[in-house]
Amino acid sequence: MTVNDDSFTNWMHREEIAESMIPIIGKLHREQDVNVLLHSRSLVNKSVVSILKTHRFARQIAGEELSVTETMPFLKALTTLDLGPSQIDIGMLAATYRSDGRGLSVEEFTAEAVAGATGDNKIERRASRDVVLYGFGRIGRLIARLLIEKAGSGNGLRLRAIVVRKGSGQDIVKRASLLRRDSIHGQFQGTITVDEANNKIIANGNEIQVIYSDDPTTVDYTAYGIKDAILIDNTGRWRDREGLSKHLQPGIGKVVLTAPGKGDVPNIVHGVNHDTVKPDERILSCASCTTNAIVPPLKAMADEYGVLRGHVETVHSYTNDQNLLDNYHGSDRRGRSAALNMVITETGAASAVAKALPELKAPITGSSIRVPVPDVSIAILSLRLERETTREEVLDYLRNVSLASPLKRQIDFISAPDAVSSDFIGSRHASIVDAGATKVDGDNAILYLWYDNEFGYSCQVIRVVQHVSGVEYPTYPAPAV
Known part of the structure; x- marks a missing residue:
């Protein structure tokens, strides 16, 4: 047998194992509300090749590839336990088991590592929480996709309605089509049908009521069977408490804004300050995509090295607010063609740091350049640190933060040179540290942070909504503090 034959045989063996993982992962998700992760990446509803690629990606952050032959025993061990709702990272289980020298079996080690989610310790499965989307633009449709994806267990969050202004022609058919196909993010994973007679979109069995309204104060959500819902405002039309309070109509319990809030509206970056949200707070903001990208790594660097001052330069993909061709615009420069120019514009991300990370007293300045790409941006974070360090030390630290800290769902790490x-x-x-671009010279550090300003931000919004709705389940093994 040739070397190539050996490689192909090994691939087929791993394919077989990954294929056998799928029904186990699905059953844990549907029947016990357990989300199986691999280094913070969900394996629920993933294909065989996707599972194998996720295992292989581990080499980028952990230094070596992780094989399904290593993680499968831990997955099997989970099926023998009386698990409650939780998120369990089999990649972290395998990694911590390697370094555990007590001679425990995989079953014994797994039972100990996830003990907080088993038996008398497990939390009860909660009833689903209704969610309403106000607006159905780029972010609204991605949030809808995420909500539908996460509805598999029948618990957690349930998208009940979207509220939009009625357009001409086949409005609901066109909106369903935009949900079904996306030029950047690809096709919707599942089936979508339209019930025009009842103004409903049915996506993977989820009936979503389309409500037409130009004024939030005119909608009685209880008329649609909606109660104590979390309303996510994707329009950005109202930013302060007075304006957002218009959404607090019958059937709505809380309002979450997908834009920076003004005045006393709390700006929440999940992973950094989400635990400061008061239980009785009814209105809050998820800040901006750039704020979510820079605040977690800024906090990580401040915790370890201290930060005296900083500047963030964002090279940002163009947005729907800009003009496709030169035309009048209320803001300076944004009237020039987004597809043909780099456009200098303002960013509120630097000033928003103070709201999300008030303990950081260092001054942070910022500016932004919009460039002709439709999605994914990069923030260049230049920091003056309180102590000198080295590039190797910073990269090792941030790699570990991305793997085993409470910020591992916010910060990713990549060392690919291309x-x-x-x-x-x-x-x-929320952001991905580019190891190859990182620069450190004594007490100066420059981090290059990629971020999907649409999808990554939408995931952060969902995490905030899960937290305030009480369906954000604990992760095991518990991240290092």
Whole structure:
């Protein structure tokens, strides 16, 4: 047998194992509300090749490839336990088991590592929480996709309705079509049908009521069987408490804004300050995509090295606010063609740091350049640190943060030397540290942070909504503090 034959035989063996993982992962998700992860990446509803690629990606952050032959025993061990709702990272189980020298079996080690989610310790499965989307643009449709994807267990969050202004012609058919096909993020994973007579979109069995309204104060959501819902405002039309309070109509319990909030509206970056949300807070903001990209790594660097001052330069993909061709615009420069120019514009991300990370007293400045790409941006974070360090130390630290810290769902890490922006379309992290571009000279550090300003941000919004709705389940093994 040739070497190539050996490689192909090994591939087929791993394919067979990955294929056998799928029904186990699906059953844990549907019947016990357990989300199986691999280094913070969900394996639920993933294909055989996707599972294998996720295992292989581990080499980028952990230094060596992780094989399905290593993780499968831990997955099997989970099926023998009385698990409650939780997120369990089999990649972390395998990694920590390697370094555990007590001689425990895989079954014994797994039972101990996830003990907080078993038996008398497990939390009860909660009833689903209704969600309403106000607006159905780029972010709204991606949030809809995520909500539908996560509805498999029948618990957690349930998308009940979207509220839009009625357009001319086949409005609901056109909106369903935009949900079904996306030029950047690809096709919807599942089936979508339209019930025009009842103004409903049915996506993977989820009936979504389309409500037509130009004024939030005119909608009674209880008329559609919706109660105590979380309303996600994707329009950005209202930014302060007075304006957002218009959404607090019958059937709505909380309002979440997908844009920076003004005044006393809390700006929440999941992973950094989501635990400061008061239970009785009814209105909050998820800040901006750039704020979500820079605040987690900024916090990580401040915790370890201290930060005296910083500047963030964002090279941002163009947005729907800009003009396709030169035309009048209320803001300076944004009237010039987004597809043909680099456009200098303002960013509120630097000033928003103070709201999300008030303990950081260092001044942070910022500016932004819009460039002719439709998605994925990069933030160049230049920091003056309180102590000198080395590039190797910073990279080792950030790699570990991405693997085993409470910020591992926010910060990703890549060492590929040829990575470009399109490689990060669909990333579920708030930002990705580019190891090859990182520069450190004494007490100066420059981090290059990629981020999918559409999908990664939408994932952060969902995490905030899960937290405030009480369906954000604990992760095991518990991240290092």
